Amino acid sequence: MTLLWVLIGTCLLIAVAIFRRRQQIRYSRYVRSLESTYRPILATLLSGRHTPQGINALRELPLADLELLFDPLFSAGGIGQKHAPVLQALCTELGLLRLWQHRLIRDEEPPARRGSRHGMGLHPPASPLLRLLLRAKSIRNLGILRHQPSWPLLVRALDDPQSDIRSVALRSLATIRAPGSFRVLVGRLHAVVLGESASPSPRALKAALASFDLTCSAELLPSLRHAHRRIRIFATDILRVMVCRDAALDSDFLLGSEVCIPAIADTLLTTLCRDPSAEVRGRAAEVIAFLADRRATSVLYGLLFDPQWYVRLRAARALANPRHSSPYLLLGIRDCLRDPHWRVREAAMHTLISLGPRGRQQLYGHFLTSRDPATRKQTVEVLERSGLMASLVKDYGEGAGGVEALMVEQFASAAAPLGLSAILRMSNPQVRQKFLDRFLPVARFKMQLQEETPLEANAGMDVQQDLEFPTVLAA
């Protein structure tokens, strides 16, 4: 008997699979025909040419078919930001916007919504699951359209019993970026961190808040001063992302009072930089680096020598901005090259490289005078990976002198045998020849000198002396 039931079940599964595939083929054909008829009209309307005939043709379609037709525009990468206003106007005119808002408010389909002509796919759905899917898509669409008036509805949707609805509503709020919703979301973050609410996830809330404009940051002040450590971490991180995003778009970006209220700057410079949590201090360092405030330099200098390596790492990274190439900070970053943690040393090296010739001079100087083999090896690694060694070799061949020439001669003598030989192997013959023409006499002289000098005397030579040979030669 069991066998018989299993056999019947198997046959049923086969039948369902075949039936579904045939249904899918019919559905695809219908969508294709719909698209081939109406896609050109839609393209014309989206290009900004508002034709009454086009609008009327689309109006004749049932809402379900319109949704089918518009759906690809709302899928990933379907529409650019510049088309959003035209699309929004079109959706308003065709009644789609009202339909989506209706779904957002009520978990039911509006009576006016007619089913598809095709008779499948997007009927007014009876199943709660299908209704949920349609509601979520509607919320997504409102977000993509950046429909500002819908934000209070979306905020209400954050309390929906369905977690999917809550997460899509949050993403849509992050896309719309209505200033009024920022405060609500900050409140929500507090509730989630304090355990008063379980969803959305703190990470999702943080990502949503970070997408808002920096002018909203004033609302973060209570969070930055909050007694709860995690709230301060989240708030500082949100501020950091906002600032770094704006800074990436504008190389002269400064965090002045026009975008960041003085109270926030004060909090950063007086409280957060001394916060008991290293995570707060580290994140604060990255924001402080952009503050247009005199106190910032000394605070950043202090953070470079924080007891926690994580803070030092963040501070060293934060200074990778040409406006921090003041001698005072440069010395601080150079001191980080002696940091006990290799990641801080590495960050300091990258920062010095990014600061241009002055920063690089500091790095080369440190390399040439350092006796620590680990630091020297690490510097070579960073120079090779950043591609700087190749340009040093090329400049050396062109006759460049100074510290750069010393660096190359150091690489050749022992410090970077693999990297240098690989670069010479891969470089064009002219560069290679120029390098050898200059380097070989130096090498010969050094070898000759080594042969003539007794071993005992060699053992007593310090690194600094050893490095001075080529300078003498160059002179």
Add this chain to the structure above:
Amino acid sequence: MSSLRLFLEDSITFFNLLILSYFFLGNGIYTILMLLSLRATWIHTRRLAYQGLDALRGSPLTPPVTILIPAWNEQDVIVNSVRSALQADYPELRVIVVDDGSTDLTVDRLVESFHLLEMDGAYRPSIPTAPIRAFYINPEIPNLLAVSKVRGGKPDALNAGINLCRSPYFCNLDADCLLERDALLRLMDPVVDSAVQTVVSGGIVRILNGCETSNGRVTKVGLPSRVLERFQVVEYLRSFLFGRTGWHLLGGTLIVSGAFAVFHRATVMEAGGYCNDTVTEDMDLIVQLHHWAADNNRKIRMSFTSDPVCWTECPSDLTMLARQRRRWQLGLCQTLWKHSEILFGRKYGIVGWLSFPFHSYVEGLGAAAEFLGYLLVPVGILLGLVPPYFLLVFALLGFIYGTFLSVGAVLLEELTYRRYPRFGDLLTLLVFAVLENAGYRQMILYYRFQGVLKFLAGSRRWEKVAHAGANA
């Protein structure tokens, strides 16, 4: 004489009961997994429409990920795999290839294709590994690093990759695999979205044989032409679409494919990294993480999602298939034995009370029990100890229930992802879902039985599966 007969009768009756319980328990749980997965996967595919990958892609808060590709003698496939990894659509991505002492041209092919230069580098191991011999980089591809190390096995190569990795998450990818462009983004979605620390996120592995590829990408999906490969397509669908999904839904994930999964680096390091004492380091790590979390009272989450796809080449001949399955079975037995204290352990929850016992009894011992059943039942009939209809019931049960589950997997694929686009593909899959149970499954059972024997013999040999070059 009569006492011997009595003993034989009792033994065979006991064995019959064992076989029947194995069939009903195994197939019963598989049916539950299938039903759970049907609903969950269907909903998941619909959710993809509003998943918000764009937000994840554009957010500066999306955690960086490093793809680790361990490679040993993979000269034919490595370049395409690395290319596919580098093309992955992810905001902050790094790729580390760890050559585990290859004796072929694996390193040379990488150097040649990506214009890598041998550079000086520092290795700071947190997990002990065999030494690194060379570092290769190209400053123009700053997110690619290749290292060559002294041979230490795949777990050792992965540990070396973890040591070199700087990002909070790493994704291991087998050297014969091709990633779909947005696979990593999809894999990280449940990690970012979760309120609980998600330490593992696994995706689906599909069969590359039969697909057209170009420049590290699958350009056209199709079914393989060889019968053996087609059987494996159905098998993979069953294993991933409802096996892994079902266990994930029950909270009892014990296996995440080592070919393609994301891990939280700090947690893996705290748990000790990959171990070298089993031949299935992927399963071993998952079980070890369960162990570690329970011992340290840590709340962790393991996720499985069926839409991030990684394409892999399956064995195309019996020798390689036998090697692969023997190794899988040996590794399963080794891992279950190694972590046997999880079995019915209170603190392990659903893993200790359902998943681990199921894998031990049905997946581990079951291979031996079912295979011996095929041998002993006819012997019992010949000796007159078992009624002949029992053989018929045994065979029919195996065939029909197996067909039911395989067809269920094909239906699940049809209702959700529908990756094989032609109508003929669906019919072929259905035919192979039926045929799979009349010979192929028994053959696999034989290889698995060999794996159990190897475990009992204490073997730890890693049987290398050579690739025919579908990804070449």
